[in-house]
Amino acid sequence: MNVRRLVAMAYKETLQIWRDPRSLAIALLMPVMQMALLGYGVSLDIRHVPLCVRDDEHSQLSRELVQRFIASGWFSAVRLVQSEREMHAAMDAGACIGTATIPVDFSRTLTRTGQASVQTVFDASDTNTANIAMGYAQGVVAQTTAEFGARWALAHGFAVTKVGTVDLEARVWYNEGLDSRYFIIPGVVAVIVALIGAQLTSLTVAREWERGTMEQLISTPVTPLEVMTGKLAPYFAIGLADAAFCLLAAVYWFGVPFRGSMLTLFATTALFMLVVLGIGYLMSVRIRSQVGASQVALILTMLPTTMLSGYTFAIEQMPAPIQALTLIVYARYYVTILRAVFLKGSQLADVAGPFAALALYAAVIIGLSVRAFRKRLD
Structure with a gap:
């Protein structure tokens, strides 16, 4: 490899x-826009669920229960409905996702027996939100009725005892606040790097064909390896700069903790960049149209990275055939390493398996890219 020709x-x-203004826009503006949109727009946390309350009793205890729904932080009582028809109309209009109906004999039943029931109804057109909101409501009602029941027992002279109970002391590691942002943001970095790297390099060789400069390139003494290395080197530098921006934004803007090794992060990011750049370059060689090459590169990078890498959906919850399919998705290994480095503080030895898989993927893609380019016009 001749250094002068390469430079x-x-x-x-x-x-x-x-x-090329388009390439500059992709390289400079897209990371900022996507980091802001995906960082703030994608979240698995469900808070302040709009809840309509139908309080048929209007007593002190019923109002206290309503306040406990609001104070939990999971619900916001946006509307007090007076009838079942109004409740259905509010849910149909989307004014509330769930409703809580406090019966007219709530306080009387509670003061007589120490137990009472509250009906909750949720719109299950969004099953994930409905399931989580139901769990929140059950927790609020269970805690409230337990405290009300203890008051009733004390008021009637009964001793409140716990016999043979087991207390569960749960501890959460790595993401102590169960904040989905810590889970999602590292995956956002992978999505942005994959998209930008493949999109930029998918234009390299195809641009030569469309502008009629391929004959001049073929007539030069540069080898296929020098062509590929020289064309990918600027994009590699741009990709590392974009990755650095995204990683810094993840830590200092979104507050994702970074507990691992910078060396591990740099090495894996460089490998991932080689993979996505190689895919874009390979498509640019095989498809002699900039539009066609960029579209195919988009399909090969964006869809697997967002759907099959574990970025948004846990791989363990996928069907067995799909889990097997994710083994050939290169972004899966990068996302796994990012989360391990950020949240667990993993070193290179701790992620040796995903790192080796990513290195093998990079070697195969680069090898195919070098073999794909031929210095001839046919």
Whole structure:
């Protein structure tokens, strides 16, 4: 490999990037926009669920129960409905996701027996939100009725005892606050790096064919390896800069804890960049249209990274055939390493398996990319 030819090819590609407003926009603006949109827009936390309350009793105890729903932080009582028809109309209009109906004999039943029931109804068109909201409501009602029952027992002279109970002391590691942002943001970094890297490099060789400069390139003494290395070097530098921006934003803007090794993070990010750049370059060689190459590169990077990498959906919850399919998704290994480095403080030895898989993937993609380019016009 001749260093002078390699530098000349890299300089030529750098000029092409500088003269192409689309490439500059993808390289500079897209990371900022996507980090903001995905970082703030994607969340698995469900808080302040709009709840309509139908209080048929209007007593001190019923009002206290309503306040406990609001104070929990999971619900916001946006509307007090007076009838079942109004309750159904509010749910149909989307004014509330769930309703809580406090019966007219709530206080009387509670003061006589120490127990009472509250009916909750949830809109299950969004099953995930409905399931989580039902769990929240059950927790609020269970805790409230337990305290009301203890008051009733004390008021009637009964001793409140716990016999043969087992207290569960749960501890959460790595994401102590159960904040979904800590789970999602590292995956956002992988999505942005994959999209930008593949989109930029999918234009490299296809641009030569469309502009009619491929004959000049073929007539030069540069080898296929020098062509690929020279064309990918500027994008590799841009990709690392974008990755650094995303990682810094994850830590200092979104507050994701970073507990691992910078060396591990840099090494895995460099490997991931080689994979996505190689995919984009391979598509650019095989498809001689910039539009076609960019679209195919988008399909090969965006869809697997968002759907099959564990970025948003846990791989363990997928059907067995889909779990097997994720083994060939390169982004899966990068997302796994990112979360381990960020949240667990893992070192390179701790992620040796995913790192080796990513390295093997990079070697295969780079090898195919070098073999794909031929210095001929047919």
